[in-house]
Amino acid sequence: MNHFFCESISNEIGILNEQDSHHAIRVLRLKEGSQISVSANDGRVYLAEILNGSKNELRFKCSHLIREEIRPLINIAITPTKSNDRFEWFLEKATEIGVANIYPILSANSERKIYKIERGEKVIMAAAKQSKKGFLPHLHELEKFSTFITKNNTMPKYIGHLVKGPKKTLHAINFKEENLFLIGPEGDFNEKELDTALKAGFQAISLGDEVLRTETAGLQVAVAAALLR
Structure with missing residues (x-):
């Protein structure tokens, strides 16, 4: 079943945007009576039936709630990798x-100095x-950092870095509240950046003894937040 997002759902009725309407009608060949799943980006996922539509506007009616997700509480600030593919793998x-x-962040040791979010939003x-x-x-x-x-x-704010010293483990963090994690480039944050972050209230965290790629470190934090919440 195809899944879509819409701006809003009112009285069980919603409308897909022009791009999704065109894709549904012209590419997927959906028609009146076809079933889809939809969300208005509020955590609720509905089963819906297409009422009518054109390539510019597809209207649907929700029949029932499939599930309701818990709002994610984790926020990740991360330096984009030199390879677009690796960063987009992380986004996915x-x-x-x-x-x-x-939050894509530009630090002193960042390998990628420019990142346009349009492609990332599509991913x-x-x-x-x-x-x-x-x-x-x-x-x-x-x-900029x-x-x-x-x-x-x-x-609560946390920073992952390679400098030895006292650090919290992921198991010691309360993932039932909103948190912000800062993940640096593979060359790590420089001394000035680390000092600035700690003075700004960031706490050092350990992601294990291994040296992880940037995208792997970001994903490890996301997985921990999902499992330990």
Whole structure:
């Protein structure tokens, strides 16, 4: 069954946007009476039936609630990898597992200096449709480390880095509350960045003894949040 997202559902009725309507009618050959699953990005996933539609506007009516997801509480700030494929793999898997926000960060040792979110948003949408999610992660614009780190964020904040010293383990973190995790490039954060983050209230976390790729570290945090919540 094909899954779609819409802006809103009112009195069990919703409308797909022009792009999805065209895909449903012209590509998937769906028609009046065809069943789809839909979500308005509020966690609720409904079984719905197509009422009528054209390539510009497809209307549907929800028949019943399939499931209601718990809103993700994990937020991940991460440096995009040099390889687009590796970063998009992270976006895809993080979407399937469930995260609230993804913040691409530009640090001193970042291998990729430019990242346009349009392609990433398409990856996220495709992954969410394939896995029939009720929530879409919010992918933010690329932001400099120095700007992001100074934002007044009241949630617990953690930073993964390679410098030896006291660190919390993932098992010691309360994943039942909203958290922010900062994952650096494979060259790690430099000394100034790490010092700035710690002074801004970030706590050091351990992701194990191994040196992980950036996208693997980000995914490990997402999986831990899903399993330990």
